[in-house]
Every structure is written in structure tokens, then in C-alpha cells.
Amino acid sequence: MIRRAIVLITLIASVCVLVPIAGQRSAGGSASTAPIRGGRVHAEHQPQDGKIFVLILGSDARSGNPTNSRADGVHIAGINTKTMKGGILNFPRDSWVNIPGSGSGRINEALYRGGPELAVRTVESLTGIQIDYWVLTAFEGFQNAVSDVGGRVPLPVKQGMYDRGGSGANIPPGTKTLTAVNSLAFVRTRKSLPGGDVTRTTNHGRFLIALLKKLRGDIETRPEKMFDWMQAARKWTRLDIPPHELFQLGLLTSQVKSSDVGNVTVPVSLGSVGAASVVFIQPGAQSIYDRFKANGSL
Amino acid sequence: MTTSASQESKSSRWWLLVVAAFVVGGLVAAAVAMTSDEEGPASPRTPSSGSVGDPDIRQAKWKFTVQRGPGKKFSKKQKAYFVKQRRRLREMAREVFDALFLSPEKQRAALRANFTAKARKSYLRAGAGLPERADDVRVRRRSARIVIENNARATMDVRVVARGKAGPRTFATEHRSVLYSARSKNGWKVLGFTVDQKPFKRNKAAKSDEKNTGKDNSKKSKKKRSDNKNRKGDRS
Numbered sequence: 001m002i003r004r005a006i007v008l009i010t011l012i013a014s015v016c017v018l019v020p021i022a023g024q025r026s027a028g029g030s031a032s033t034a035p036i037r038g039g040r041v042h043a044e045h046q047p048q049d050g051k052i053f054v055l056i057l058g059s060d061a062r063s064g065n066p067t068n069s070r071a072d073g074v075h076i077a078g079i080n081t082k083t084m085k086g087g088i089l090n091f092p093r094d095s096w097v098n099i100p101g102s103g104s105g106r107i108n109e110a111l112y113r114g115g116p117e118l119a120v121r122t123v124e125s126l127t128g129i130q131i132d133y134w135v136l137t138a139f140e141g142f143q144n145a146v147s148d149v150g151g152r153v154p155l156p157v158k159q160g161m162y163d164r165g166g167s168g169a170n171i172p173p174g175t176k177t178l179t180a181v182n183s184l185a186f187v188r189t190r191k192s193l194p195g196g197d198v199t200r201t202t203n204h205g206r207f208l209i210a211l212l213k214k215l216r217g218d219i220e221t222r223p224e225k226m227f228d229w230m231q232a233a234r235k236w237t238r239l240d241i242p243p244h245e246l247f248q249l250g251l252l253t254s255q256v257k258s259s260d261v262g263n264v265t266v267p268v269s270l271g272s273v274g275a276a277s278v279v280f281i282q283p284g285a286q287s288i289y290d291r292f293k294a295n296g297s298l
Numbered sequence: 299m300t301t302s303a304s305q306e307s308k309s310s311r312w313w314l315l316v317v318a319a320f321v322v323g324g325l326v327a328a329a330v331a332m333t334s335d336e337e338g339p340a341s342p343r344t345p346s347s348g349s350v351g352d353p354d355i356r357q358a359k360w361k362f363t364v365q366r367g368p369g370k371k372f373s374k375k376q377k378a379y380f381v382k383q384r385r386r387l388r389e390m391a392r393e394v395f396d397a398l399f400l401s402p403e404k405q406r407a408a409l410r411a412n413f414t415a416k417a418r419k420s421y422l423r424a425g426a427g428l429p430e431r432a433d434d435v436r437v438r439r440r441s442a443r444i445v446i447e448n449n450a451r452a453t454m455d456v457r458v459v460a461r462g463k464a465g466p467r468t469f470a471t472e473h474r475s476v477l478y479s480a481r482s483k484n485g486w487k488v489l490g491f492t493v494d495q496k497p498f499k500r501n502k503a504a505k506s507d508e509k510n511t512g513k514d515n516s517k518k519s520k521k522k523r524s525d526n527k528n529r530k531g532d533r534s
Contacts, residue, residue, distance in 0.1 A: 220492075223453040223476040224445035227367035244480055247451050251478050251490040 050081040051296030052252070055120050055131045057111060058187070058204065059138040066138035066238065070108040071119060073187070073204045076129060079252055080296030086256045087298025088205040089127075089288065090265040092198050096278040097126050106278060111136075116238070126281075127289040133249070137237040139184060145236035146211075147180035149229050150218065154178075155210040159199075161189045183207065198265060198279070205263035213258040215250075226250055262298030264288060357400070357437045358459075362388050367447030379449050383481070387452055390479070390486055391442040398427040399437055399460050399473075412479075413488040424493045428462065429469055435462035452479045452486065472496040 058073025059066035074091040093108040100121045102113050110122040116134045124131055137145065146153065154177045161169040167188035171178075178186055187207055190200040218225040230246055233239065241249060266288065268279035292298055364384045366372070372380060390412050397408035405427065409418045428435060439459040446452045454477040461470045478490040 219476075223455050223478070223492075224365070224367060224443075224447075226453060226478070227445065227447040227451070230447070231368045243448070243450070247478070247480060248489060255490075 051078060051293075052081065052133075052249070053078045053129050053131050053296075054249075055116075055123055055134040056208070057116060057119055057134060057136040058142065059111060059136060060108075061138040063138075063140050066136055066141070069112060069138070070106075071111040071136075072108060073201070074107050074119070074123065075201075075204060075208065076123060076127070076131070076292070077208065078129075078292055078296045078298070079256055081252060083295075083297065084255050084257075084260065085295075085297035086261040087292055087296070088208055088261060088263050089292055089298065090201040090205045090263070091123070091281075092201045092265065092268055092279050094197060094277065094279045095266070095268060095281050096271070096273060097122060097281070100125050104273075106276075116240075127293070129289060129293045133239065133241050135233070135237050135239045135241075139188075141236035142187070143180045143184045145232045146183045148232035148236065149211075149214070149225075151180040151183075152177045153183055153207070153210050153214055155186070155207065157186070159193060161186065161192050163189045163192045166191055198268060202263065202265045205265070209258050209261050209263055212253065212256065212261060216254055216258065219254055226254070260297070264298045355434065355436050358439050360388075360392060361441040362391070362444065363442070364388070364444045364446065367445050367451075369448055376449060380446060383446055383449050383452075383486075384444070386486060387444050387446065387454065387479070388442070391444070391454055391456055391477075394477075395440065395442075395456055395458055395475075399458055400435060402428060402432075412486070417488050417490060421488075421491060421493070426473060426475065426493045426495050428460070428471075429464040431465045432469070433463045435460055450481050452481075453477070454479065 054077045056073065056075040056077055057071045058075075059069045060072045061069035070093070072093045074093065074095075076089040077086065078089070079086045091107050093106065095107040096104060097107045097110075099105050099110050099113060099118065102110075102118070105113070107122065107126075110119040114121075116136050120131045120134050123129070154175065156175045157171050157173050160173045161167075161171040163169045163185070167185045167190075169182070169185035169189040169192070171182060171186060171189075176182070187200070187204055189203075190197050193199040193203075195202075215229055218229070226247075230243070230250055233246065234243070239246070266285040267282040269282055271278055271280045288298070364387070366380060393408045394412055397404040406422075409421060413421060437458060437460045439457065441457050443455040444452060454475075456473075456475045456477065458473040459471070460473070461468065463469070473495045474493070476492045477488045479486045479488045481487075
């Protein structure tokens with residue numbers, strides 16, 4: 001009886017050990033061809049034929065919740081994953097637009113009225129471009145994020161910026177390496193610029209391109225810097241991008257040369273609605289939207 | 299009588315138990331050995347496993363530096379997991395680059411096991427590795443700097459210096475690949491990469507032949523060389 005039991009135990013043990021091995025062998029064959037989202041970002045979100053669009057929002061919140069404030073920076077960043085070219089489309093904050101479900105208003109109010117989701121819907125209804133992700137940051141987050149990625153952003157400053165009372169900028173013209181504090185001052189300054197807010201909006205795009213250049217330079221020498229950038233993005237911005245997709249998006253972004261990224265501000269004309277001073281987006285902007293939507297680059 | 303019979307049966311039970319324990323132990327050991335083989339080639343490939351390296355040539359040892367990416371401090375469990383991932387990534391580097399430089403016939407299999415389909419195709423197109431008809435390959439330097447972030451994503455900066463013969467000529471190549479990997483259900487997979495491989499050096503005889511052919515030809519060859527100076531691959 002006991003002999004039989006021992007023989008039985010031995011047999012069961014053999015089966016228990018051998019079956020998983022066989023299973024692993026067969027699984028090993030299929031694992032090599034298992035589909036994973038290699039190289040592509042957001043596979044299920046690619047109805048736009050390899051084009052990815054991210055809405056970048058810069059809130060004017062000095063501290064605290066950035067969604068309770070208005071978005072002084074509204075930009076669509078696009079990447080064409082086939083041509084590896086990109087573009088940044090900038091919207092002046094006072095652009096008078098239709099805010100879905102909330103009447104008309106300045107584009108910066110969409111964030112205040114309905115958070116980043118409403119800002120996304122507003123931009124989508126305005127341009128016809130489907131936004132894949134959004135990113136939101138504010139003063140504090142912006143400065144800390146720049147600081148966390150090294151804090152030295154080389155950028156050609158075309159016009160000197162002196163706004164000690166407002167943004168605190170004191171940046172003479174020329175190619176400068178901006179610190180985190182100066183970077184914030186650079187993107188905030190509008191009063192000392194001839195074009196005012198429209199020029200500032202264009203400067204936002206220029207700064208983003210300078211950041212891209214810095215990212216490429218960083219990871220060329222030390223690839224692991226990619227994780228510092230991801231960490232800074234996760235820590236200091238609000239975004240709806242899961243970590244694994246952020247990694248892939250970072251990889252894709254790092255492939256795009258800064259010289260292949262266009263920076264375009266929508267054409268606007270000054271006007272007023274009631275007592276409010278606004279800008280109206282000119283009809284010519286539609287062709288820019290169409291081009292951006294079709295190519296993913298500008 | 300009954301006591302002696304029961305004692306006999308007890309002693310035979312002991313023997314059977316010992317035999318059963320040995321059998322089970324042996325099977326478990328075999329299973330462990332087989333599964334560790336399945337996970338990847340743990341041991342570095344010696345030239346004897348490939349077709350281009352002379353088994354007598356001593357290859358440089360792998361030098362690995364593994365770091366943790368930015369983030370919160372690890373718990374004990376996470377640390378143990380990190381050690382496990384570290385081992386796997388080392389194995390991945392060994393498998394891919396030993397195949398690339400010492401066993402070209404294993405190159406496709408190694409890439410298939412460790413790269414996503416898109417990344418693999420792109421990497422093959424980049425043309426990294428040995429020239430055609432390479433033989434007597436001697437790897438002079440192999441190093442990899444691996445950084446693992448959150449036990450889920452990793453960058454791998456691999457540098458290989460190799461020399462060898464390609465037909466009548468000798469070559470020396472310096473290769474640098476940066477592999478960006480992420481962990482999925484099927485283990486670590488390379489999602490993207492950059493490749494930079496410096497040109498092969500020509501031997502003195504070939505250079506003197508070129509000089510004799512005249513200025514025009516040398517100009518052309520210079521131009522060609524400058525075109526092929528840096529073979530950079532795209533990332534998928």
C-alpha cells in the first residue's frame with residue numbers, strides 16, 4: 001500500500017515538474033512573435049495615420065490647482081511618426097472661440113470652465129484635429145520641470161526682455177542659456193515685446209523647440225537622461241499619459257530634429273467683444289489647420 | 299515474528315522514501331536547469347559557438363554597469379525584483395551583441411527574441427554588425443551601461459570594439475547601440491534604438507593600391523568613405 005503511494009507520489013511529482021517545462025517550451029516559441037506595441041505610441045489611438053497630437057496647456061496659476069485658472073499658453077504639438085517631422089501650433093490666449101457647451105469665450109477660459117478636457121474639446125472643434133494627449137503645467141511646475149532636467153536651455157533671444165515689475169525678465173538679446181528662473185521669465189514676458197501676447201505665444205513655441213533640442217542633446221550623450229525627463233514630466237505636469245506610453249512618446253519625440261519642427265502662430269486680428277479686448281482668428285488659419293492635420297507637421 | 303516482519307517492512311519503506319526523494323530532487327534540478335536555459339543564454343557566448351570567431355581567440359570580457367533610474371526608494375521586494383531584472387537585461391545584451399559580432403547566424407533569432415517586430419526590422423536595416431565574409435573576429439571591448447527605471451523601462455548603452463578579417467582585408471569597427479526597452483508580459487523588449495558604427499579600416503596594402511590608381515579615383519573613394527562615415531540607424 002505504502003509502496004503504491006510512494007510510486008504514485010513520484011509519478012505526480014514527475015508530471016508536475018515536466019508539464020510546466022513543456023508549456024514553457026511552447027510558450028517560448030509564441031512569445032517571440034507576440035504582438036506588442038513596438039515603436040508605436042498609443043496604437044489604439046492612431047486613427048490619424050501615424051500622426052500624434054498633444055495639447056500643451058500653460059496655466060497662469062502661480063501655485064495650487066492649475067485647472068482653476070486660465071490657460072495663457074495653448075499649443076498643439078504634432079509629430080508625424082512616418083516622416084519624423086513635427087510642428088507646434090500656437091493660439092494666443094485671447095482668441096475668441098466657440099467653447100463646446102459653454103457659448104463663446106476666450107480660448108484660455110476653456111480650462112477654467114471645464115478643465116483640460118473642455119480645453120481639448122474646444123481646440124478639437126476649432127481645428128478639426130483630434131488630440132491624443134494633453135499636458136498641463138503652471139508657473140511652479142514649469143520652473144521646477146526645467147530645473148529637474150538640468151535647468152540650462154540654450155535659446156536665441158531675438159529681442160531683449162526687460163520686465164522687472166511683471167515677469168522679472170532681464171534678458172538681453174543674443175543666444176542665451178536660460179536657467180529655470182529665466183526660462184519662466186522668458187515664457188511669461190509680453191509687456192516688453194512689440195507684438196504683446198501674440199509674440200509671447202510664438203516664444204512659447206520657440207522655447208518648446210529649444211527644449212526638444214536639449215532633450216536630444218541630453219540623451220545622445222547619456223540615454224538614461226530620458227528617465228529624468230519622464231520623471232520631471234510626471235512630477236511637475238498633469239498629463240493623461242500612462243508611463244509606458246510616455247516612454248514611447250519620449251522616444252519618438254527624441255527622434256525629431258528641432259530643425260524639422262515648425263513653429264506657427266495662428267493669424268489673428270485685434271478686436272473687442274463688449275468691453276473685452278480679444279483677438280479674432282482669421283479665416284486663413286483654416287488652411288494651417290488642414291495642413292497640420294494632414295501632415296502632422298508645419 | 300510480527301515485530302521482525304514489521305521492522306523489515308519499515309526498513310524497506312525507508313529505502314523507497316529515499317529513492318523517491320532522489321527521483322523528485324533530480325527532476326526538479328533538471329527542470330530548473332532547463333528553464334534557466336529557456337530564459338536566455340546566461341553564459342556569454344564564446345567564439346566556439348559562432349562561425350566567425352576562432353575558438354582559440356580570447357574575447358574581451360563583458361563589462362556591465364547597472365544603475366537604478368530616478369524615482370522613489372525601493373522596498374526590499376522591489377530591490378529583489380531589480381536584481382532579477384538586472385540579470386535579465388545583462389543576458390539580453392550578451393545574447394544580442396554576441397550574436398551580432400560572434401555568431402551572425404544567430405543574429406535574427408536573438409533580435410526576434412529581444413526586439414519588437416518593428417524595432418527588429420529597423421535594426422536589421424541599420425546594417426550594424428560585421429561585414430560580409432568576416433572571419434577571425436576578435437572582440438576587443440564590450441561594455442554596457444544599463445539603467446532601469448521603475449523595474450519597467452530600461453536604457454542600455456552598449457559599446458563594442460571588434461577587429462577581424464573580411465576576405466583579403468582586415469577591419470576594425472567601433473559600435474555603439476543605445477537600446478530602449480520596456481518590460482511587457484513577454485519579458486523585456488527593445489522598442490527603440492540608436493546605432494552608430496564607425497567605418498571599417500582598410501589595411502595598408504589596399505590603401506597603397508588606391509594611391510597608385512590616381513587622383514581621380516582616390517577622390518571618388520574619399521567621397522564614398524565620407525558618405526559611409528557614420529552609419530546611423532533610425533529608431534523605430
